[in-house]
Amino acid sequence: MNVIENPKPSAAGQSNPLVALDAYGQSPWLDFIQRSFIAEGKLKGLVDNDGLRGVTSNPSIFEKAMGHGTEYDAQFDKLLGEGLDDAGTIYEAMAIEDIRNGCAVLDPVWVATSGLDGYVSLEVSPYLGLQTEPTIAEARRLWKTVDRRNLMVKVPGTEPGVPAIRTLIEDGININVTLLFSLDAYKKVLEAYIAGLEARAAKGEKIDAIASVASFFVSRIDGKIDGAIDKRVAAGDKDAEALKAVRGKVAIANAKLAYQHYLEVTKSERWQKLAALGANPQRLLWASTGTKDKAYSDVLYVEELIGADTVNTMPPATMDAFRDHGTPRNSLVEDVDGAKKVLAEADRLGLDLPGVTATLVKEGVKSFEDAFDALLGAVAAKRTEKLGAKLAAMSVALPEALDKAVKESIETWRKDGTTRRIWAKDASVWTGGDEAKWLAWLNVPHERLAHVDELKAFQQDVKTGGFDSVLLLGMGGSSLGPEVLAETFGKQAGFPTLHVLDSTDPQQVVAFEKKVDLSKTLVIVSSKSGGTLEPNILKAYFFDRMKKAVGDKAGSHFVAVTDPGSHMEQVAKGDGFRKIFYGDKQIGGRYSVLSNFGLVPAAAMGLDLDTVLGEAIRMASSCASNVPVGQNPGAILGTVLGVSANHGRDKVTFVTSKDIYDLGAWLEQLLAESTGKIGRGLIPIDNETLGAPSVYGEDRVFAAVLLKGDSSQDAALDALAKAGHPVVRITLETKEQVIGEFFRWEFATAVAGAIIGIDAFDQPDVEASKVETRKLTDAYNSSGKLPAETAFATDGAFSFFTDEANQAKLGGATTLEPLLKALFDQAKAGDYIGLLAYIQREPKTIDWIEEARLAVRDGRHVATVAEFGPRFLHSTGQAYKGGPNSGVFLQITADDAADVAVPGEKYTFGVVKAAQARGDFDVLSERGRRALRVHVSGDLASGLDAIGKAIKAAA
Ligand SMILES: O=C(CO)[C@@H](O)[C@H](O)[C@H](O)[C@H](O)COP(=O)(O)O
Numbered sequence: 001m002n003v004i005e006n007p008k009p010s011a012a013g014q015s016n017p018l019v020a021l022d023a024y025g026q027s028p029w030l031d032f033i034q035r036s037f038i039a040e041g042k043l044k045g046l047v048d049n050d051g052l053r054g055v056t057s058n059p060s061i062f063e064k065a066m067g068h069g070t071e072y073d074a075q076f077d078k079l080l081g082e083g084l085d086d087a088g089t090i091y092e093a094m095a096i097e098d099i100r101n102g103c104a105v106l107d108p109v110w111v112a113t114s115g116l117d118g119y120v121s122l123e124v125s126p127y128l129g130l131q132t133e134p135t136i137a138e139a140r141r142l143w144k145t146v147d148r149r150n151l152m153v154k155v156p157g158t159e160p161g162v163p164a165i166r167t168l169i170e171d172g173i174n175i176n177v178t179l180l181f182s183l184d185a186y187k188k189v190l191e192a193y194i195a196g197l198e199a200r201a202a203k204g205e206k207i208d209a210i211a212s213v214a215s216f217f218v219s220r221i222d223g224k225i226d227g228a229i230d231k232r233v234a235a236g237d238k239d240a241e242a243l244k245a246v247r248g249k250v251a252i253a254n255a256k257l258a259y260q261h262y263l264e265v266t267k268s269e270r271w272q273k274l275a276a277l278g279a280n281p282q283r284l285l286w287a288s289t290g291t292k293d294k295a296y297s298d299v300l301y302v303e304e305l306i307g308a309d310t311v312n313t314m315p316p317a318t319m320d321a322f323r324d325h326g327t328p329r330n331s332l333v334e335d336v337d338g339a340k341k342v343l344a345e346a347d348r349l350g351l352d353l354p355g356v357t358a359t360l361v362k363e364g365v366k367s368f369e370d371a372f373d374a375l376l377g378a379v380a381a382k383r384t385e386k387l388g389a390k391l392a393a394m395s396v397a398l399p400e401a402l403d404k405a406v407k408e409s410i411e412t413w414r415k416d417g418t419t420r421r422i423w424a425k426d427a428s429v430w431t432g433g434d435e436a437k438w439l440a441w442l443n444v445p446h447e448r449l450a451h452v453d454e455l456k457a458f459q460q461d462v463k464t465g466g467f468d469s470v471l472l473l474g475m476g477g478s479s480l481g482p483e484v485l486a487e488t489f490g491k492q493a494g495f496p497t498l499h500v501l502d503s504t505d506p507q508q509v510v511a512f513e514k515k516v517d518l519s520k521t522l523v524i525v526s527s528k529s530g531g532t533l534e535p536n537i538l539k540a541y542f543f544d545r546m547k548k549a550v551g552d553k554a555g556s557h558f559v560a561v562t563d564p565g566s567h568m569e570q571v572a573k574g575d576g577f578r579k580i581f582y583g584d585k586q587i588g589g590r591y592s593v594l595s596n597f598g599l600v601p602a603a604a605m606g607l608d609l610d611t612v613l614g615e616a617i618r619m620a621s622s623c624a625s626n627v628p629v630g631q632n633p634g635a636i637l638g639t640v641l642g643v644s645a646n647h648g649r650d651k652v653t654f655v656t657s658k659d660i661y662d663l664g665a666w667l668e669q670l671l672a673e674s675t676g677k678i679g680r681g682l683i684p685i686d687n688e689t690l691g692a693p694s695v696y697g698e699d700r701v702f703a704a705v706l707l708k709g710d711s712s713q714d715a716a717l718d719a720l721a722k723a724g725h726p727v728v729r730i731t732l733e734t735k736e737q738v739i740g741e742f743f744r745w746e747f748a749t750a751v752a753g754a755i756i757g758i759d760a761f762d763q764p765d766v767e768a769s770k771v772e773t774r775k776l777t778d779a780y781n782s783s784g785k786l787p788a789e790t791a792f793a794t795d796g797a798f799s800f801f802t803d804e805a806n807q808a809k810l811g812g813a814t815t816l817e818p819l820l821k822a823l824f825d826q827a828k829a830g831d832y833i834g835l836l837a838y839i840q841r842e843p844k845t846i847d848w849i850e851e852a853r854l855a856v857r858d859g860r861h862v863a864t865v866a867e868f869g870p871r872f873l874h875s876t877g878q879a880y881k882g883g884p885n886s887g888v889f890l891q892i893t894a895d896d897a898a899d900v901a902v903p904g905e906k907y908t909f910g911v912v913k914a915a916q917a918r919g920d921f922d923v924l925s926e927r928g929r930r931a932l933r934v935h936v937s938g939d940l941a942s943g944l945d946a947i948g949k950a951i952k953a954a955a
């Protein structure tokens with residue numbers, strides 16, 4: 001260490017003040033990086049002509065470089081082509097290329113100065129939330145990835161940054177400590193540097209090739225202090241003159257004292273020991289040295305901060321100014337007492353330097369986060385633009401108040417980095433419960449891609465296995481995704497047709513059996529828990545039939561998809577299933593479509609698995625952690641839905657193109673089961689043909705997912721938007737983009753759930769009706785019959801059931817139409833009416849229920865749901881029981897024309913279905929829901945006809 005009192009003789013006569021700095025022991029670095037600047041040789045020009053010895057970058061600098069213009073486009077296109085697909089990854093690859101190019105230009109300086117200078121700095125992500133361990137991991141990762149000896153990794157010198165710095169120095173990584181404003185913080189950082197070197201030396205490792213700088217920010221301090229001075233002076237402060245006397249002096253005084261600390265420490269015996277081992281001192285680097293106040297010299301923060309073993313990183317304009325008219329002198333050690341007096345005076349005047357520096361750290365962190373948001377937002381927007389038709393487009397039209405609230409929510413989420421917290425599996429985004437255990441769906445597309453070969457082998461096996469049908473047995477999350485695939489993509493050439501059975505209705509079971517030739521059928525039994533009643537009894541039934549069809553080869557016609565360790569796994573092993581695929585226990589059923597629960601049927605029906613996973617990954621990348629919320633298509637959708645719900649618009653009305661109509665069935669489960677609980681949530685309205693704006697209340701939000709070229713709904717949607725209803729339109733270029741929608745809507749649901757304030761991953765009320773059903777089937781097994789029940793009225797073929805409280809609300813009516821009228825009369829604006837039919841789901845009954853629900857909607861101007869049991873119990877049933885108490889339900893049950901035995905059980909499918917309907921009704925009553933059950937005896941078709949007429953009349 002050698003403090004220079006006078007410049008080296010070589011500086012005499014030096015006409016370039018930048019070059020002259022060397023004589024004072026100061027290295028000029030450039031606080032700027034840009035691709036063209038390097039490519040056009042301008043950086044090299046500075047090195048050659050101005051004695052430039054290093055480069056610093058930060059998120060704001062990269063934002064200016066990459067956030068605008070087209071100079072990064074060529075690499076952008078290349079990266080997109082390679083599939084490096086999310087905004088954060090793209091940014092990093094582009095930044096690293098610049099940093100490496102900068103390193104190449106500066107490497108000769110590194111060699112010439114024996115590693116003292118020649119560094120290029122790259123900052124760790126400002127999104128690390130100032131946490132020690134993630135910062136260490138990120139710095140190590142960047143060091144390894146950039147892989148240049150003259151890289152400096154920038155780490156904030158904040159409280160959590162200090163231990164990270166110590167560790168990273170011990171690792172042997174070059175560190176630029178950034179965001180230093182206060183002397184105290186600087187002291188801790190220098191201590192961490194020394195401790196890191198000592199720890200490394202103690203391990204016997206070399207410490208002579210490690211470089212570090214401590215970036216002390218200057219001008220921002222004057223910016224704050226001067227601002228406070230100006231305010232007080234303007235307000236006629238009694239100390240006005242004294243205040244004016246320290247204006248523009250505090251930052252430099254602060255820096256001078258930091259330098260004094262540096263000199264003291266480097267003189268110390270402790271340091272000398274390290275120096276003897278070849279350690280380089282951690283030089284002070286003056287950052288934020290561009291003059292902001294035009295009243296001051298444009299080279300103020302260069303001329304006043306010149307001293308031995310220091311660096312000044314200058315923005316280009318400051319560098320140009322200093323080259324032009326700077327006058328170097330050994331200023332840093334001048335009038336140190338004067339500097340102390342300035343700080344003492346600032347203290348006496350109450351200018352609160354410690355408070356100012358603390359605020360500056362927070363603001364500094366925040367402004368780099370904001371810059372990063374702007375940068376990644378620009379990268380994400382460009383990515384969307386470049387992907388064009390490869391991504392489904394979304395547009396949102398909102399009424400004014402909602403639009404404002406949505407924008408506010410997006411800005412709050414941006415500031416809080418909440419989408420990053422989702423990816424970081426932070427349960428406090430929701431209720432702080434066990435949500436973190438249910439978030440593996442976020443990474444499942446990438447995770448499955450890594451194992452796609454197993455799925456491809458299975459696909460080949462099915463193709464050559466002599467099957468013409470695949471019959472999937474499952475409920476809710478285990479069946480609705482596969483059903484969307486079957487309905488949307490249909491039969492694929494060379495592969496069997498996929499059928500999905502999710503009912504205990506005996507007629508429906510038999511109808512499915514008739515649809516297929518079992519000897520040419522592969523049965524997929526799909527149950528995450530492996531304990532769900534329906535897939536278990538359906539498996540028992542079809543296994544029994546299969547044995548009859550193919551004898552002891554039955555097992556080879558069965559495949560299981562289930563979570564590891566489940567009852568179904570044991571069954572599958574015991575029965576010699578052809579294959580067992582496993583789910584992920586950290587993914588709930590309704591979020592499982594992109595796991596094996598969707599991919600196994602996709603493989604079996606012959607969908608191209610690379611396309612399926614590619615679509616999923618592209619959307620997952622659009623919603624990635626580094627994408628700011630305002631550019632994240634899932635988060636935007638979720639915000640619209642969540643904020644709408646909180647504004648009373650909780651009926652999400654789906655509009656889909658005919659060819660992808662079944663997506664609604666999957667969406668229903670996702671939204672209802674995820675959000676409909678503790679009296680809150682979204683009520684999905686599927687299949688309710690669009691009507692004129694006048695039939696809708698203020699409780700709707702419309703979500704259209706349409707195939708490009710389908711303009712059939714445009715006029716109706718335009719009219720709704722014009723009438724002030726929120727309308728979201730998603731346009732798919734291809735049917736395959738339905739796969740991407742799975743991920744978008746999962747992410748949206750997680751976001752909406754957070755905004756609504758619920759745990760988006762449990763389903764407490766589905767469990768409740770399973771318990772009630774189990775009680776009834778157990779009772780049947782022990783007594784041979786279901787517990788008796790008494791109708792409160794009968795009317796021909798119809799018997800009516802409800803609880804006392806509900807009966808009291810029916811005004812004494814005892815016949816069909818008056819009862820329906822009394823039931824419907826209970827629905828107020830904002831309520832919805834549900835038709836819940838435990839009958840065979842087939843084209844005729846679907847038409848029947850749709851006609852009936854439209855009559856109700858148009859007559860009562862309320863939202864309607866029309867569902868088949870027991871299918872909806874594993875889907876929307878959660879929200880009907882646990883969501884807002886705004887549903888009015890008509891449950892329809894019927895005698896079964898013929899029943900079917902369940903092998904190995906006393907009960908039949910008919911008994912199970914009856915028990916499910918009763919269990920469901922019991923829970924609805926117990927939750928205080930308005931509900932009536934009508935049971936049809938005898939011929940179902942004529943019973944439904946009569947109910948349909950009565951509904952129309954009562955509506
Ligand atoms: O930290 C370093 C150098 O290590 C710099 O890149 C530093 O971030 C910049 O000098 C400052 O952010 C610029 O500050 P300002 O001129 O915007 O106040």
Ligand SMILES: O=C[C@H](O)COP(=O)(O)O
Nearest residue numbers: 476477527528529532589
């Ligand atoms: O949505 C899930 C259904 O309740 C079925 O559950 P499972 O896959 O565990 O059989």
